[in-house]
Amino acid sequence: MTFSTLLYQLEDGVATITLNRPELFNALNTDLLKELTEAFRMANQDPEVRVVVLTGSGKAFCSGQDLREAGQLLTEQPKLEVEVRERYNPLIQQMYAMDKPTIAAVNGVAAGAGCSLALACDMRIVASQTKFTLAFVRIGLVPDSGASFFLPRLVGVGRALELLTTGRDVSATEAVEIGMANKLVPASELENETMQLAKQLAKGPTRAIAMTRKMAYQSMESSLDEMLEQEAIHQGESGRTRDFLEGVRSFAEKRLPDFKGK
Structure with missing residues (x-):
């Protein structure tokens, strides 16, 4: 299948899904959400795929909702519950239902729903310049895309509530310290370290x-x-x-x- 907003590569049992809108810091729009859902579904159904890696192209992992689409909410009656149910929830549900382990190679900022995507993966390896930002509260919203489910399980309820209600940035170092990420590596080693783990899992039962x-x-x-x-x-x-x-x-x-x- 050909994708327009992401790259899909299969090698040695590892399917690498790369968000590919670098000029917009891999912001999530309708097309990317649909293609991501399909890419994870395709990887899950392919017997040749034994591990899935999710990463971003350019300087960011994913900056969250595409503000160009979000701007329509300022001129229309917001129906965010429909937006979340129809666009974001199917992706998170597909990721959660995977029969293969998933690894996020977080190469830069992961904000809003972009942070939620990283949390929805089973493991996270982060580059030194990574910054997690659960910024929903900054614009008067609640967390979505599974953040309220995954974050408390990773860091505990108290810590999760602090991060979700303040919307403060979390550095790569702190993310590892509090259990939000598994391993911190220099940016130059992110791909190699991620693939080393992915290939180890791909060779497993x-x-x-x-x-x-x-x-x-x-x-x-x-x-x-x-x-x-x-x-x-x-x-x-x-x-x-x-x-x-x-x-x-x-x-x-x-x-x-x-x-x-x-």
Whole structure:
């Protein structure tokens, strides 16, 4: 499929989705939101894809809503609930429903819904110049695009409320310190570090990783007994995979496993 607002590349099991509106700091407009949703759906359905990386072209990761489209709200009766339900929610729901791990390579500012996109990925590697800004409150709005769901789970309710109600900037260093990001690297090493992690995951037992991902999110809203049962169910499923047999054989033969994601 050909995209006009993003780049899509598949190599060694890693699908890299690059927001490609650098002249507007990769601001989100109608076309980009639709194409992003389709790109994640396509990656999820492609058996050759085992990991997805999301990043931005140019100096920014994503500056949030395209202000040129948002300007229409000043002359029209705002119907933001429709905007959020029809344009943003399908993308976040698709990202959350992925069967493959997702990594955000945050190469610069991630503001508003752009910050939410980074939070919706499973892991975040950030360049030193990265700045997270949940700026919704600065213009009298509440967080959207999943920020109210993901941020408290990453940093705790108290810290999340502080960030969401003040809208202050979070540096790359602080983001790692508070658990908002996984790793901080120099800008020149961002792509290499991200791909190193992505390729490591791509060589892993894809189905077991998918189930592990699902269980980690489930655990946030489940009891211990419920999670123990989920562990039993998914252990049974993973034990019937080809990768489990390969893992046992490779251990016995004292060699590295050759997982196929099957």
